[in-house]
Amino acid sequence: MRRRMRVAVHQPNYAPWCxxxxxxxxxxxxxxxxxxxxxxxxxxxxxxxxAKGRDxxxxxxxxxxxxxxxxxxxxFADEPxxxxxxxxxxxxxxxxxxxxxxxELVGLLxxxxxxxxxxxxxxxxxxxxxxLDYGGEFHCASDHPADLRADARIAQLVAEVGGDVxxxxxxxxxxxxxxxxxxxxxxxxxxxxxPVPYDRSGWDWIGGLSILDALFHLGxxxxxxxxxx
Numbered sequence: 213m214r215r216r217m218r219v220a221v222h223q224p225n226y227a228p229w230c231x232x233x234x235x236x237x238x239x240x241x242x243x244x245x246x247x248x249x250x251x252x253x254x255x256x257x258x259x260x261x262x263a264k265g266r267d268x269x270x271x272x273x274x275x276x277x278x279x280x281x282x283x284x285x286x287x288f289a290d291e292p293x294x295x296x297x298x299x300x301x302x303x304x305x306x307x308x309x310x311x312x313x314x315x316e317l318v319g320l321l322x323x324x325x326x327x328x329x330x331x332x333x334x335x336x337x338x339x340x341x342x343x344l345d346y347g348g349e350f351h352c353a354s355d356h357p358a359d360l361r362a363d364a365r366i367a368q369l370v371a372e373v374g375g376d377v378x379x380x381x382x383x384x385x386x387x388x389x390x391x392x393x394x395x396x397x398x399x400x401x402x403x404x405x406x407p408v409p410y411d412r413s414g415w416d417w418i419g420g421l422s423i424l425d426a427l428f429h430l431g432x433x434x435x436x437x438x439x440x441x
Contacts, residue, residue: 224283228423321335370396380402
């Protein structure tokens with residue numbers, strides 16, 4: 213009997229938190245919803261929280277040209293943000309246990325950030341996933357266009373990449389319809405991620421931070437923080 217193929221779908225966020233990667237690592241394939249419209253206002257697509265020292269938090273924000281276009285079409289504003297973000301990471305994490313390893317990984321991306329939001333975020337996410345030995349497939353929703361919305365669109369994407377189980381984050385059960393997925397032969401699997409405390413090089417642990425925090429403190433051991441209960 214063929215093992216069911218699990219697929220997760222999510223917008224290409226900027227250096228997202230561990231819960232984002234936990235959903236990925238619970239799946240055999242991951243689809244970047246790059247053709248969704250850029251959310252209005254503050255969004256995790258362009259900003260993420262990192263930690264500063266022992267008790268204060270700081271946000272990294274990507275400057276973008278906002279409009280009504282899809283995420284894949286959003287361009288960076290003309291600001292020297294890449295070097296600023298690199299310096300911020302160097303300042304905050306200089307004394308972390310895996311600073312050199314993590315900085316080498318992300319530094320290459322900040323060297324050549326490109327001009328597009330989705331492209332940069334996807335390259336960062338896939339680089340981190342590869343560093344942590346994710347063995348699944350990556351796809352972009354824009355490669356599978358369809359005039360569908362909400363559940364129907366997600367179910368279509370899962371089916372098109374060969375999946376038969378959609379791995380959804382917590383909260384989805386309040387608006388998702390199992391029947392819509394079933395119509396395309398896709399089962400709905402809702403998973404709840406609870407942040408896993410980890411050693412932050414002697415600093416107090418704070419949940420909900422960017423995966424970069426785990427990388428700087430744990431190196432490849434960050435994968436241990438990506439598990440579900």
